[in-house]
Amino acid sequence: MGDYSAMKLYTTQGAPNPRLVNIYLAEKGISVPKEEVSIMKGEHKTSEYRKKSPLAQVPVLEMEDGTCMTESVAICRYFETLQPDPPLFGTDAKSIAEIEMWRRRLELLLFMPAAFSFRHMHPAMAGLESQIKEWGELSKDRTGKMIGWLNQQMEGRDFIASSGFSIADITGLVAMDFAIHAARVPLPENPPHLKRWHERLSARPSAKA
Numbered sequence: 001m002g003d004y005s006a007m008k009l010y011t012t013q014g015a016p017n018p019r020l021v022n023i024y025l026a027e028k029g030i031s032v033p034k035e036e037v038s039i040m041k042g043e044h045k046t047s048e049y050r051k052k053s054p055l056a057q058v059p060v061l062e063m064e065d066g067t068c069m070t071e072s073v074a075i076c077r078y079f080e081t082l083q084p085d086p087p088l089f090g091t092d093a094k095s096i097a098e099i100e101m102w103r104r105r106l107e108l109l110l111f112m113p114a115a116f117s118f119r120h121m122h123p124a125m126a127g128l129e130s131q132i133k134e135w136g137e138l139s140k141d142r143t144g145k146m147i148g149w150l151n152q153q154m155e156g157r158d159f160i161a162s163s164g165f166s167i168a169d170i171t172g173l174v175a176m177d178f179a180i181h182a183a184r185v186p187l188p189e190n191p192p193h194l195k196r197w198h199e200r201l202s203a204r205p206s207a208k209a
């Protein structure tokens with residue numbers, strides 16, 4: 001088990017991209033000191049913070065030598081190399097490719113439309129986004145269609161990729177919770193394939209991270 005006490009993770013409670021990293025770290029049993037950054041108070045837009053995150057986003061991992069790494073999945077991949085067990089990005093050519101296929105689908109076709117829907121329609125986001133209501137509505141519709149497709153795909157599966165629990169499930173959980181709570185697109189009740197997967201994932205202690 002590595003000692004990561006000289007690093008710092010800048011994170012925001014309730015925001016989906018930091019949540020992905022926090023769930024990943026919990027699943028790996030990795031502990032890193034954290035500092036809370038309030039997006040609503042604009043703490044990510046200060047010139048001091050932009051030195052760490054030029055695009056003014058969370059999360060950021062500040063390494064021992066002062067290097068700052070942004071992009072949630074880049075941060076996870078960094079720890080995956082430092083501490084490969086348990087493997088969450090696959091172990092061989094086929095599992096690595098399959099996990100990446102699902103991770104990309106879930107990020108681009110579920111999380112992004114859900115995020116656009118929330119950012120372009122929710123009044124709380126008016127200060128952060130040039131809102132285009134029609135784009136928000138179209139994105140909400142796309143989120144719902146993707147969830148419907150995913151529900152069919154999950155028939156008979158415990159986890160998203162065939163090799164078992166992975167970063168694809170973490171991406172899926174974060175995206176699905178964001179779709180439910182922020183974009184207000186519900187989980188289908190029937191057939192309950194996706195709902196069962198969601199309940200299984202939500203019951204893991206890491207889901208609270």
Ligand SMILES: N[C@@H](CCC(=O)N[C@@H](CS)C(=O)NCC(=O)O)C(=O)O
Pocket residue numbers: 015016017018039044056057058059070071072073128
């Ligand atoms: N691609 C980046 C996206 C980071 C991102 O969009 N973070 C959001 C919070 S979930 C943020 O910092 N938003 C601030 C803003 O929109 O002003 C990643 O994967 O880390």
